[in-house]
Amino acid sequence: MANHEKINYLEFPAKDLNKVRAFYEQAFAWQFTEYGDTYLAFNDGIFDGGFYQAEAKSTQQSGGVLVVIYTSDISDTEQKVLAAGGEISTPVFPFPGGKRFHFKDPNGNELAVWTDKD
Template sequence: MNEHHHHINYIELPAQQLAATKAFFQQVFNWQFTDYGPEYSAFSHSGVMGGFFQSDKASNTDNGGALVVLYSSDLEGSQAKVEAAGGQIKQPIFSFPGGRRFHFVEPSGNELAVWSDK
């Protein structure tokens, strides 16, 4: 059986402000983008392939959305970069069993988190 069978292969997220969302993720996390028309952009260099589609919706835990969690070896540095790029901190750094993390909201209103075991 293929080792990738039943693995998460691609994630799609809504984007109310597609251009601002792309700029944010390029600046903070160095993601790369490939546009497929004016309403869709695929991202890479993120650990998993995915894309943002133009939408008036946003994904966050308050409305039952899945939480995408990124890893950082420098949690404080990552939080500072998120804030400097205009991201809003929803939950500042907190500890949980196994590590620490923070939650943020990017320009299109999607909530993501960043965690570290350091």
């Protein structure tokens, strides 16, 4: 079975589900399904996950897992993140194999974007 013991779903906390939904729809064109007032499921075109209503946030500093999104145009994606209301927490930096930046969504969850393109 190809999916046996593979990561299948991620969940993030979100204080304000409406703000988080608007951010990810605008920045990354994610699709959402509401499940009551306290849960939003998402699909990014490949992967499924969700946001549950909570005061918490996930950051590297607090020990949270860093979710990394791939892009073929890091400058364009950085501008989309900013235009949607995200905050750049670590500016673009090189690493072996590419470059990336970290951002915080409107709830304060930290994610990263990387590319292997110049």
